[in-house]
Amino acid sequence: MSAREPKKMSRETKSGRKPEGFYVYCIAGRESLSKVFEDALPGAIESDVALELIAQEDLAAVVSPVPLSDYGEDALQQHLTEATWTAVRAMRHEKVVEHFSRRTSVVPLRFGTIYLERARVEQMLSERGAELRAIIERLRGREEWGLNIYSDRAKLLENIATLSPSLRELSESADAATPGQSYLIRKKIDTMRASVAREETKRVAAKVERELSKIGDDVRHLRVLRDEATEHGELAAKFAFLVDRNRFDEFRSAAERVAEDYTSAGFRLELTGPWPAYNFANG
Amino acid sequence: MPDELELLEEGSELSLLETLDHVLNRGLVIAGEITISVADIDLIFLGLNVLLSSVETAHQVLNKQGKK
Numbered sequence: 539m540s541a542r543e544p545k546k547m548s549r550e551t552k553s554g555r556k557p558e559g560f561y562v563y564c565i566a567g568r569e570s571l572s573k574v575f576e577d578a579l580p581g582a583i584e585s586d587v588a589l590e591l592i593a594q595e596d597l598a599a600v601v602s603p604v605p606l607s608d609y610g611e612d613a614l615q616q617h618l619t620e621a622t623w624t625a626v627r628a629m630r631h632e633k634v635v636e637h638f639s640r641r642t643s644v645v646p647l648r649f650g651t652i653y654l655e656r657a658r659v660e661q662m663l664s665e666r667g668a669e670l671r672a673i674i675e676r677l678r679g680r681e682e683w684g685l686n687i688y689s690d691r692a693k694l695l696e697n698i699a700t701l702s703p704s705l706r707e708l709s710e711s712a713d714a715a716t717p718g719q720s721y722l723i724r725k726k727i728d729t730m731r732a733s734v735a736r737e738e739t740k741r742v743a744a745k746v747e748r749e750l751s752k753i754g755d756d757v758r759h760l761r762v763l764r765d766e767a768t769e770h771g772e773l774a775a776k777f778a779f780l781v782d783r784n785r786f787d788e789f790r791s792a793a794e795r796v797a798e799d800y801t802s803a804g805f806r807l808e809l810t811g812p813w814p815a816y817n818f819a820n821g
Numbered sequence: 822m823p824d825e826l827e828l829l830e831e832g833s834e835l836s837l838l839e840t841l842d843h844v845l846n847r848g849l850v851i852a853g854e855i856t857i858s859v860a861d862i863d864l865i866f867l868g869l870n871v872l873l874s875s876v877e878t879a880h881q882v883l884n885k886q887g888k889k
Contacts, residue, residue, distance in 0.1 A: 559855065611855050618857065621868040625837070628844040635844075648848035652855040662851060673849070684839060810839050816847035 558603040559610070560592065560659055562651045563634045564814070565670055568598040570642035580637045583630045584608075592656055594663035597670055600638060601659060609652050618650075632814075639814035643678040645670055646814040673819060680755060681786070681812035683779045685793065687743055688771040691735070693804030698734045705730060742805055743775035749796045753789045754779035758817045771806060778817035786812075841869055 561583050571591055579589050582602035591598045607613055617623045628649050635646045653659045663670070699705055705727060712723040751757050760776040781789045790809065797807035845862050857865075 562851070562853065565849075609855065614855060614857070618865050619868065621865070624845075624865050625841060625869055628841050629837075632840050632844045635848075646848040648846075648850050649844045650855075650857040651851050651853040654854045658854060662853075666851070813843055816843045819847070819849035 557606040557610075559606050560601040560653045560656060561604045561609065562647055562653065562659060563589075563600045563602075563631060564638055564644040564646050565597060565599045565663065566638060566642050566644040566674060568593045568596050571598045571600065571638065574638055574641045580633045581630060582634070583627050589634065592659045592663070594660040595667060597663045597667060599659050599663060600634065600644075601653075604652065606654075614650070614652075635814045639681075643674050643680075644814060645673045645677070645819050646816045647819075648816075677780070677815045677818060679784070680780050680782050680815060680818075682815040682817055683754075683781050683786075683789065683812060684760075684810035685746070685750065685777045685779060686773055686808040686810065687739075687746060687775040688806040688808065689735075689739055689774040690771040690804040690806065694735050694738065695731050697803055698731050698738065702730075702734060705734070738803070739774045739805075742800055742803070743777075746775075746796050746800075746807065747777060750777075750779055750789065750792055753785055753792055754781050756780040756818055760817070771804075774805070778813075780815060780818045838869075841866070845869075 563583075568591075571593075575589075575591060582589050584602070584604055587602050587604075589600055589602050592601050593599075608617060631649050635644065638644045639646065653662070699709070708723055708727050708730070712720045712727065715723055747757060747759075756779070758778045760778055762773050762776050779789070793807060793809055797805075800807070845866055850856075
């Protein structure tokens with residue numbers, strides 16, 4: 539970081555401090571954030587600095603200074619390839635957002651939003667003010683709950699084999715066929731079972747979504763990452779629900795009810811949360 | 822185990838993967854002056870999947886040693 543530093547950083551450089559940017563965690567109403575700042579706060583994304591507020595009109599952003607030697611465009615890209623570095627910072631981001639979202643209605647930002655100057659954060663708050671206020675109001679008094687549907691594939695396939703008459707017939711004809719034919723029939727059975735299992739999973743997921751949407755205020759379908767198999771089985775579907783805090787008990791009872799309905803069919807439901815409303819922060 | 826992993830360990834009770842998925846993939850996207858592209862996020866996430874399995878392993882080892 540020497541003579542070739544961009545001009546806009548000269549202020550910090552002259553004052554003898556290392557060039558810094560502002561890492562932004564979340565945005566909320568200015569007054570409510572100020573109140574939260576009166577009490578103890580969680581640590582920032584870099585442990586040696588404190589959280590700050592940058593306010594503009596009735597809004598404020600929770601930020602902390604970060605050294606551009608680590609968070610500048612190139613340095614950041616480099617760091618992001620180090621999984622531990624990224625995971626630790628992502629967890630710190632979450633702790634900060636969680637702290638504020640438990641105390642007031644906040645708009646959680648995605649990891650890695652960095653500004654070079656305080657004035658640019660103010661400008662963003664002002665330019666996107668209307669949109670931000672609308673999101674804050676929409677999320678007020680609400681939390682995000684994740685719902686994961688796991689399928690026990692073996693159990694599901696087994697059920698399908700006993701439930702589907704056409705599969706049963708095929709299976710009987712495979713038993714009676716010559717070894718060569720039998721092989722082909724069994725391959726066909728496997729394909730059919732897999733496709734019936736997919737349909738069944740879709741049907742159950744849709745039903746669960748319908749039931750819980752009666753209580754939740756909003757729902758998002760989330761993508762299932764390939765590697766998300768756990769001890770609960772294979773992750774078959776994933777939703778995020780926006781739930782009014784006052785209706786959470788009702789929401790949980792509904793989830794338990796619907797979970798019971800599908801346990802014997804080889805499905806398991808899991809609720810995670812409460813989360814800051816990450817999935818409902820965009821528009 | 823390095824200090825940095827302590828934070829990850831704390832989180833593993835709440836499913837670290839879920840947390841990272843939220844923080845890295847979701848939340849309001851505001852174009853700061855420095856931002857991460859979505860393609861990068863996907864790559865990071867794949868790397869984290871690998872890391873997490875090793876964190877969990879480390880966690881289990883520590884538990885067995887009665888250190889936690």
